[in-house]
Amino acid sequence: MQLDKVVAYHKALADPTRIKMLILLAEGELNGQALAEKLHVTPATITHHATKLREASLINERRDKNTIYFSLDNYFIKNNALAAVRLIYRTVEGGQLVMDDNQKNMAASIIRNFIGKDGRLKSIPAQLKKKLIVLEHLVSQLEPGRKYEEKEINEFIKSFHEDFATIRREFIMHQFMSREDQVYELNPPEMWARWEQLA
């Protein structure tokens, strides 16, 4: 995850014509001339941009007779999306956050304070740092990648605390989860709000 690769990825996406190419290709593969026509540029321009996208591994090509069809490389597009965030915050190693022992102890003690022996949340911490620690603790018990209905999320939260509306809103607000069309999903840990350097 070196700096140059991250820069290259963002350079590739830092042009409106190239993004439009990718949007078009998301609906299916297209050849150079078709792209040129739809975007009102010349084929030479498409070649130029295709080269940059290919260098960043964002597209693949397939040859049929003498026309070349471009298609998305979904793997690279999606996997580099968070590369910059990872690099900047450099907190992640194999999906898990790197904390020093001090921080681990501090988090454990706060969780002990706010989570009862029955596993339920005694109260919602008012202090931001403590709140983030507790929210992270809760959200870690959700399944990554699974889609949850709002009702399921409510039930999940209610097994910890009555005020599911507030906590659900906090999940979204601090990027622990995202919602799209009534469907909730856990965000990758890179996106979670961090508490480590808060006072």
Added chain:
Amino acid sequence: MQLDKVVAYHKALADPTRIKMLILLAEGELNGQALAEKLHVTPATITHHATKLREASLINERRDKNTIYFSLDNYFIKNNALAAVRLIYRTVEGGQLVMDDNQKNMAASIIRNFIGKDGRLKSIPAQLKKKLIVLEHLVSQLEPGRKYEEKEINEFIKSFHEDFATIRREFIMHQFMSREDQVYELNPPEMWARWEQLA
């Protein structure tokens, strides 16, 4: 169209010096000269890059005496990281309506007319079509799925125009947002009032 926003975000991250600035700031706030020293560039260069990062909302500033301390805007950094991916793949599933170039140009020119170089709204268009274009432009800068308190919405609007009450009412009237129990939320774009076929 949020394409511009996505491009701006990736442009901001498409330079090694800027990424290094963000990496340094992830460990804590720093002033311009400290950054200049650590990166072996002149303070003028830092100012230059800070301007770009600020325009993309990736950093915040705090003044103490005559020193300005930069810090990360974690919210914007993390929330834009997936913006490109969402934009590229959304068109497929959403079956979103696509504007033709005429309409794009018309919208761009109206936005140019009513939004100053500082990003603020010069006046509220009287003509419905123009008003919808401008409202859509404003509302596109809100985060889908996030719940906003009325105070937050007011602040958001005030960063564009003094008359937040009128504009907030327009947001509701044209279904850009909905309000429930004092909590505001962006509606899905399918609900937004459309201007495309107005005279």
Added chain:
DNA sequence: TGATTAATTTAACAATCATCTAATTAGACA
């Protein structure tokens, strides 16, 4: 083979960009 079609390369252009030096602004403080 020659004709056709798609893609690439080349050369050129204007625009943008990163960086520097030097000059200027804006606050702080004595």
Added chain:
DNA sequence: TGTCTAATTAGATGATTGTTAAATTAATCA
């Protein structure tokens, strides 16, 4: 007031970039 100090601006320079028209390559097919 005048002197620091930090930041910004202005102007210049060299590099990179997006785009095009024109020439060229590569593959197909009659």
